[in-house]
Amino acid sequence: MALKFYNSLTKKKEIFTPLHESRVNMYVCGPTVYDHPHIGHAKSYVSFDVIVRYLRYLSYKVRYVQNITDVGHLTDNADTGEDKIVKRAQRECVEPAELVEIYTRSYFEDMDALNNIRPDISPRATAHIPEQIELVEKLIEKGFAYVSKGSVYFDVQKFKEYGKLSGRKQEELDAGARIEINPEKRYPSDFALWKKAEPDHIMRWKSPWGEGFPGWHLECSAMSMKYLGQTLDIHGGGLENVFPHHECEIAQSEAANELPFVRYWIHNNMVTVNGQKMGKSLGNFITLKDAFKKYHPLTIRFFILTTHYRSPLDFSNEALDAADKGIERLHNTVKSMRERLHYAKDGSTPPNIYEKLAQYRKVFLEAMDEDINTSGAIAVLFDLSKEVNTLLSSDQEISRKCLEDIDALYQQLGGDILGIIPKTFESKQKSEMDVLGNVMEVLIDTRNELRKAKQWQLSDFIRNKLLTIGITLDDRPDGTTWKKIK
RNA sequence: GGCGGCAUCGCCAAGUGGACUAAGGCCACGGUUUGCAAAACCGUUAUCCUGGGUUCGAAUCCCAGUGCCGCCUCCA
Structure with missing residues (x-):
């Protein structure tokens, strides 16, 4: 028996062997914290949580790093548009730092509820600006990046293997590029490593190229390198990030280090809602906080795990109800x-x-x-x-x-x-201590006296009345139990 | 336009060349159990989108078609 992973890089299932015996260095793309987490986050992070748990079960010493992106992603595309965090902060009339704090907490709260084990390190992009600048400098030195009007771009033409993960060819990218051609770039598919901050841009840092902010692919390369070394065993993320995000990460990291960046690329599939794509920009996403109002977090976890991580998962009430009964x-x-x-x-x-x-x-x-x-x-x-x-x-x-x-x-x-069976179930002790518990005890005792006397009509009357207020009775051989219907 | 994925019982979903007359869950029906129920247990329900092909053998590989979906712009 040997653990196998489907490696997105080779498009094959491969036997897993870590770089260093018995140790696994794993990085997973984390959330951009500008809103509450949704069910898509749940699928992704439950999937990777189970992978971490299983590796640990197999006695690997896993270091699991998952970033918190608190800067840099723009609304339009990689190189233009507004900073989403800034935009949202303005809307909510809070400081960007405050906004990021609110949603980081919200994220951990929901992940905890889903019974995900917290990552060993949750590095924030804004706390690693020097590391990111250093990486950009290294890339400029090596001739893989160029400065243009206060911004720095990665020169894709210099990195011959660009496209090896996503299967894209450079000519196609240039020809079919939908994005507007940015005159600052040498080639359309060059991507920003560092962006010059316009005067009104709030989130800005000093750099050798003037005040600016990091490009959106950079943090993952810089932070994974810092905490996990130049070659990672596993890099995980959502399928939608294969291109351009992961492709760019490979380019940056391998150009800088001249070593393979990742040994096993693992990508999980997406969530749909009633058959339709769910996306932040589509505004049809279901937050976990809303989902938890209707379903127990463990039901959602169980539901996610009944489908393979590489298959899409359709979120519907019918499917969730079935999962609820199953668990x-x-x-x-x-x-x-x-x-x-x-x-x-x-x-x-x-x-x-x-x-x-x-x-x-x-x-x-x-x-x-x-x-x-x-x-x-x-x-x-x-x-x-x-x-x-x-x-x-x-x-x-x-x-x-x-x-x-x-x-x-x-x-x-x-x-x-799997994380779907708790060590202890919510004890009934608590409710048995309160008034309802005591009243139920009296009712059950009374009813059982009636049953002994074969007073079926009255004992059924009690059970039926209780049912109408949402309480079921189970007469088991070893006594009667009760519970509230959800 | 380019790249990629998927199509398995009423629903969800494993299985990717031979123990598949296809796992498991939900639903339904029948039975056992129960005072009656509930829970539990037993049983019943598919030849794998269509058409070709490869093979001794295909849900599993190849070709064509149909349908759905994703990526190519931020997203897990």
């Missing part, structure tokens, strides 16, 4: 198993159970090894749950040790790797 089923099994654990004693172990558990683990890991097939891995979790449910409802004795081992398997596969 509930999984959780129910784990809950019952853990309840059983409370009163389990030492005893005998069901026959062959350990062979079966080992088999489930094996199939799960095989799915993950195949380019992170989370859909296949989740299917294994459902198969396992069927097995466990059957076991729990049988008359077989199940030792405490055995239940603990089953729980450990769930925690590793569903918890540590």
Whole structure:
């Protein structure tokens, strides 16, 4: 068994071997923090989170870097237009620095809710201006960049391999370029490394070329180099960034270092909403904060992971409702198993159970090894749950040790790797302590007395009345439980 | 116009040459269980967009067609 990734650079699935044994240096393009995160961010960062988790499960020491872009992206294209952060800050009547702070916090809040493990380093573009300037200087020195009217451009003609990631040819780029030809550039596809700030531009820094701000591809090259070295094991990002962003990163980094920039390029596919592309500029994006009002964050995480990361994901209420029921089923099994654990004693172990558990683990890991097939891995979790449910409802004795081992398997596969099974579920203790909990206890006790007396009409009356106010009762062999319907 | 991707049961979605008479979830139906339910379990439901081709063998490879989508302008 060996972990394989689909490498966008070679367009093939390749066995993963890191540059340095047992260590993985990974960089993922982070968000531009000028608005609340949306479900597209969720897909991207949940996907990469699972990759990090799986690499760690495989005992790699991973350093996961994900930038926070707090400057530089312009509204129109790479070289003209307004700075989006500045524009938004003006609209909200706050300082750009304030705006960036608000949305950075919002971003982490939502990623935490989705159960993404935080990156080891979340470097900000504005905190790395000197590194970026240094990189530009190096590129000028080496003859890959030129200064033009206070701005600096990368000379694409000098970098022969430009286009190797996106499969674009230079002539085509020049010929078919939709962008207006910028007279400051030597060639249409040259891209800005540093832009001169116009007098009214707020976000500006001193540089050898006058006051200005960094080009939008530069930060990723400069920061990944600083924290991860000149050759990264993995660079991830959204498919839409293959060109021009990642192509330009390669050009900058490889021109400067004369070393391969990235060994494995991993790109995740996009989110659509009811079959339509979702984009910031289209204004049809669903923020996570809105989505969380209707669905539990773990439902959204689960939903994302039922589709492969390289496939597009269509966000619809029907699909989310189905996912909601699916994850509930999984959780129910784990809950019952853990309840059983409370009163389990030492005893005998069901026959062959350990062979079966080992088999489930094996199939799960095989799915993950195949380019992170989370859909296949989740299917294994459902198969396992069927097995466990059957076991729990049988008359077989199940030792405490055995239940603990089953729980450990769930925690590793569903918890540590996929992040969809919590260590502990929201305890009912809390609600049982409050008035509702006490009242429910009285009602259930009363109803069970009625049931003992075979007063079915009255006991059904109670259950039906509760249902109309959104509470369901389950009469299980070991007692009656209740829960609120979402 | 250039580049790339996708099309699998009612819906979602794995599988990319032979254990596929195709995983798993949702929905539906039948059964077991239950006082009745719920939960759980068992069972039922596809030959893989169309047409050619390669092969002993194709959902999986090739060609053509149809449809959908993405990138080429910021976006995860």
